[in-house]
Amino acid sequence: MLSPSSTLTHSPDCQPPLLAAAADAQATDLTPAQQDLNGAAKWLKTILPNYQNFLWEDFTWEELIWQHCKFYNYRQKVWDPLSQKLRFGPGFLKTVNDLAADWIALINHRLDQLSFCLESQLRDNPSSLDFKKLRGNPRPPSTHECDAWSNLDAKRLFGHFEGDIFILDALGDHL
Numbered sequence: 001m002l003s004p005s006s007t008l009t010h011s012p013d014c015q016p017p018l019l020a021a022a023a024d025a026q027a028t029d030l031t032p033a034q035q036d037l038n039g040a041a042k043w044l045k046t047i048l049p050n051y052q053n054f055l056w057e058d059f060t061w062e063e064l065i066w067q068h069c070k071f072y073n074y075r076q077k078v079w080d081p082l083s084q085k086l087r088f089g090p091g092f093l094k095t096v097n098d099l100a101a102d103w104i105a106l107i108n109h110r111l112d113q114l115s116f117c118l119e120s121q122l123r124d125n126p127s128s129l130d131f132k133k134l135r136g137n138p139r140p141p142s143t144h145e146c147d148a149w150s151n152l153d154a155k156r157l158f159g160h161f162e163g164d165i166f167i168l169d170a171l172g173d174h175l
Contacts, residue, residue, distance in 0.1 A: 074108040075101035083115035086166050089159065095171040106149055107171070110157060114146060118166055134158075134175070142169045150174075 073079070078096050081087065096107055113129040125131050131146040142158035144166070149155055154174040159167050 071105070074105040076104070078104060079108055079111070081111050081115050083119050085118040085164060086111070086115050086168070089167045089169045092168045092170060099171075103149070107157075110146065110148055114157070114166070117146075138175050139169075139172070145175070 078093060096104070099107065110129060113126060114131065116124045117129060117131050122131065129146050131144065133144050134142060137143075139158055141160050143160045145156045145158050147154075148157050148171055155171055156174055158169045158172055160169060161167070
């Protein structure tokens with residue numbers, strides 16, 4: 001929950017838009033609480049599609065800053081998976097290293113979804129992920145696939161299980 005004592009501090013992993021919006025807000029004659037809300041609102045307008053329906057009381061400053069940092073950091077590189085049940089195979093990073101920043105961010109988001117899916121024993125499998133077993137053996141050693149993205153030139157993440165660990169083999173074209 002936002003409070004009058006909420007403050008923004010510099011994080012070396014965050015880019016300036018959130019901090020700049022807060023500084024712009026503080027240049028006015030608003031109370032500290034109003035400045036916090038004004039700065040956050042300016043920032044949210046740039047990254048949240050339906051900010052008008054945003055429920056302020058559902059988030060803390062820490063969560064708002066994490067969402068900002070996540071947006072920036074997820075575009076920089078492919079991060080290690082959140083789950084110990086998900087690992088990169090020896091060639092996986094080679095298939096994603098040359099992607100544009102927006103695609104890298106989407107890969108990181110899919111890795112988060114896949115981590116949650118694996119941790120939930122495949123019960124948490126959103127349609128945007130669509131984790132499933134491959135039919136036949138079209139792409140050895142991969143036995144499973146999930147959506148990386150389904151628009152434009154649809155791509156899939158391919159992998160296989162080694163015990164209860166899922167190994168990502170490659171990003172590839174839709175089969």
